[in-house]
Amino acid sequence: MSGPVTLVYGDELMKHHLSDQHPLQPIRVKLTMELITSTGLIEHCHLVPPRAATIEELELVHSPEYVDLVRTLSDPALRKRVPRQRVIDAGFDSADNPISNHLHDGTALVAGATMVAAQAVESGAALHAFSPAGGLHHAHRARASGFCTYDDPAIACRWLKNQGHRVAYIDVDVHHGDGVEEIFYSEPDVLTISLHESGRFLFPGTGFPEDTGSGAGRGSAVNLPYVPFTWDEPWLEGFNRVVPPVLRKFRPTVLVTQDGCDTHHLDPLAHLAGTTRIWPHVGRVFHELAHELCDGRWVALGGGGYAVREVVPRAWTIFFAEIVERPDLAADLNDRESVMPGPEAQERVWAALHRDIASLGEVHGMNF
Numbered sequence: 437m438s439g440p441v442t443l444v445y446g447d448e449l450m451k452h453h454l455s456d457q458h459p460l461q462p463i464r465v466k467l468t469m470e471l472i473t474s475t476g477l478i479e480h481c482h483l484v485p486p487r488a489a490t491i492e493e494l495e496l497v498h499s500p501e502y503v504d505l506v507r508t509l510s511d512p513a514l515r516k517r518v519p520r521q522r523v524i525d526a527g528f529d530s531a532d533n534p535i536s537n538h539l540h541d542g543t544a545l546v547a548g549a550t551m552v553a554a555q556a557v558e559s560g561a562a563l564h565a566f567s568p569a570g571g572l573h574h575a576h577r578a579r580a581s582g583f584c585t586y587d588d589p590a591i592a593c594r595w596l597k598n599q600g601h602r603v604a605y606i607d608v609d610v611h612h613g614d615g616v617e618e619i620f621y622s623e624p625d626v627l628t629i630s631l632h633e634s635g636r637f638l639f640p641g642t643g644f645p646e647d648t649g650s651g652a653g654r655g656s657a658v659n660l661p662y663v664p665f666t667w668d669e670p671w672l673e674g675f676n677r678v679v680p681p682v683l684r685k686f687r688p689t690v691l692v693t694q695d696g697c698d699t700h701h702l703d704p705l706a707h708l709a710g711t712t713r714i715w716p717h718v719g720r721v722f723h724e725l726a727h728e729l730c731d732g733r734w735v736a737l738g739g740g741g742y743a744v745r746e747v748v749p750r751a752w753t754i755f756f757a758e759i760v761e762r763p764d765l766a767a768d769l770n771d772r773e774s775v776m777p778g779p780e781a782q783e784r785v786w787a788a789l790h791r792d793i794a795s796l797g798e799v800h801g802m803n804f
């Protein structure tokens with residue numbers, strides 16, 4: 437299953453810096469690159485620099501008015517002329533989505549990095565590609581949300597669809613992939629699967645099993661929520677029971693995965709109890725499914741991850757080791773063991789998982 441792998445990175449991605457106090461710190465991607473380098477994994481891929489996404493690419497999913505607004509807000513001279521209500525309606529000037537002078541440039545670079553990965557896979561230059569700076573899955577067509585301005589996963593999915601692909605997007609970030617899901621909610625040829633902490637407990641508050649798509653897209657959105665304290669074993673059980681059968685039924689020609697690592701128990705923004713021990717398995721299953729269903733075509737993205745130093749670089753290096761099929765080089769980085777909650781919480785987690793898998797099977801007419 438070996439084949440050329442592209443890794444998209446350049447230090448200019450540090451421009452995607454929302455503010456000094458913001459939880460999303462681009463240094464986590466640079467630290468990941470340092471670990472990918474020191475483990476020797478870097479020798480097993482082509483390192484390719486990012487580029488800025490073009491306006492046409494951004495407008496594959498965003499309205500021209502919104503792109504124009506982001507550019508205007510990024511210019512200190514023009515910014516003052518924008519009516520306050522317009523800024524608020526577009527999701528900006530909040531703690532989550534602050535305005536800065538490099539807002540457009542920084543996020544357009546992230547979107548461009550993800551496009552470089554998608555184009556490498558589509559052209560055949562690479563079989564698999566990883567854009568660790570990407571995965572900004574909360575941005576909507578005309579609204580910033582949850583640290584995300586331009587929705588690079590959706591842009592890549594739309595572009596791949598326009599090349600004639602049936603696209604499967606799988607999102608394992610602890611937060612529901614609401615922006616991507618909404619953009620493709622009524623489209624039957626783009627499948628979105630999101631596994632996340634339940635919206636009853638966590639931002640953005642959406643993504644329940646009964647949310648399955650609308651109109652012609654009915655059945656093409658799949659949501660599996662987890663309750664707080666879900667640890668590795670039940671998380672993986674949900675992943676194993678849902679992701680492979682849904683993908684086999686859909687028969688995609690390319691996989692796009694959002695691989696946010698904020699499911700970890702040390703992550704400060706969420707309440708799951710995962711460890712890095714899920715990543716060898718997640719990476720291997722995506723890899724095998726890409727070969728089984730898509731002739732290997734697989735675009736992997738980063739995503740959330742706010743334990744910037746203690747988790748993100750290890751999680752994504754372990755994951756990347758699966759992409760290049762050298763898990764031996766990252767084995768030392770893994771958490772030694774899973775972290776399990778007390779017996780009552782364990783019981784609550786399993787009961788919720790079995791109930792949610794049952795409702796998911798019912799609404800999708802599948803026996804998980």
Ligand SMILES: [Zn+2]
Nearest residue numbers: 437438439732
């Ligand atoms: Zn492969």
Ligand SMILES: [Zn+2]
Nearest residue numbers: 609611698740
């Ligand atoms: Zn997240």
